[in-house]
Amino acid sequence: MSDSISNTSDQLDDLVVEPCLEIHEFEESAPRASFNGLVKDAPTANTSVVNGLSQQLIYQINLIVPNALVSFDDLDVELGDAAYPFVPPAAKQALQEAIQRRGVTLKVNSAYRTLAQQMLLFNWRASNSNPVAAPGTSNHQSGLALDIEDRAGWLPFLQGSGWQPLPNDKPHIDYRGAGAKDLRKETIQAFQQLWNKNHPSEYIKDDGLWGPKTESCLNRSPAMGFDIAPWDDKPRILRLSKPLMEGSDVRKLQEKLKAKGLAISVADGVFGSGTDKAVKEFQQNKGLVADGIVGSKTSEQIA
Numbered sequence: 001m002s003d004s005i006s007n008t009s010d011q012l013d014d015l016v017v018e019p020c021l022e023i024h025e026f027e028e029s030a031p032r033a034s035f036n037g038l039v040k041d042a043p044t045a046n047t048s049v050v051n052g053l054s055q056q057l058i059y060q061i062n063l064i065v066p067n068a069l070v071s072f073d074d075l076d077v078e079l080g081d082a083a084y085p086f087v088p089p090a091a092k093q094a095l096q097e098a099i100q101r102r103g104v105t106l107k108v109n110s111a112y113r114t115l116a117q118q119m120l121l122f123n124w125r126a127s128n129s130n131p132v133a134a135p136g137t138s139n140h141q142s143g144l145a146l147d148i149e150d151r152a153g154w155l156p157f158l159q160g161s162g163w164q165p166l167p168n169d170k171p172h173i174d175y176r177g178a179g180a181k182d183l184r185k186e187t188i189q190a191f192q193q194l195w196n197k198n199h200p201s202e203y204i205k206d207d208g209l210w211g212p213k214t215e216s217c218l219n220r221s222p223a224m225g226f227d228i229a230p231w232d233d234k235p236r237i238l239r240l241s242k243p244l245m246e247g248s249d250v251r252k253l254q255e256k257l258k259a260k261g262l263a264i265s266v267a268d269g270v271f272g273s274g275t276d277k278a279v280k281e282f283q284q285n286k287g288l289v290a291d292g293i294v295g296s297k298t299s300e301q302i303a
């Protein structure tokens with residue numbers, strides 16, 4: 001039986017376009033771990049309660065399409081609480097140039113939305129005044145969409161770079177330039193693959209199509225992420241980022257730092273400012289570049 005019930009068109013314009021929010025809340029969010037339970041039981045709150053799972057999903061997409069999504073959190077940007085600042089490399093380059101030319105901070109309220117985040121919004125749709133697209137079909141799942149503040153002010157700086165405004169949706173821009181690839185299918189497929197890796201006895205078709213089976217599995221997935229993470233084979237680079245990195249790899253790092261006498265209060269699996277400080281201190285002690293980035297060199301020393 002096919003698990004497909006959804007529109008599978010490749011055209012952004014054909015799909016459900018949710019009205020994007022113009023109200024922006026930029027809070028200094030306290031380090032916060034994901035909800036310790038299943039997606040379906042997640043408390044109605046901010047979609048960052050599925051941060052652990054969301055990070056695994058983004059990583060898995062890059063295993064399907066190498067370098068499809070890169071973080072732009074290192075640019076001069078201010079990010080909304082639950083926004084995953086991921087776009088294709090060429091789209092990031094265009095943003096970087098626009099920010100340099102204009103010389104002000106780009107405020108981004110919404111960017112890539114993971115399948116787990118959209119699942120929550122979909123589950124909570126009764127309490128939402130706006131329509132919510134089925135997971136995998138929202139334009140914010142293409143990996144090409146941003147909601148920005150002061151779009152009119154930014155457009156002259158983005159002109160010709162591939163970033164285009166969406167008419168009738170005031171904060172929204174889409175990247176349609178070189179290297180633009182709509183990742184909605186991969187957004188679903190990444191989940192299906194991760195699920196299968198963790199549930200070989202309850203295999204679902206990894207066809208990238210949304211349907212009741214995929215929905216049921218996603219709702220029964222741990223908000224903190226699966227036990228078998230996509231980076232288990234090839235460790236991810238750990239660093240202070242927004243949203244905060246979270247997972248068992250972070251917890252292991254914290255435990256090692258703690259064992260080496262560095263100040264880690266709780267090994268909670270969330271790479272916050274305390275972990276960043278401890279890593280830098282460790283790097284300094286070892287004569288490494290104290291950048292807080294745990295790549296292969298620092299990992300070797302910590303092991």
Ligand SMILES: [Zn+2]
Nearest residue numbers: 020146147172
């Ligand atoms: Zn939008």
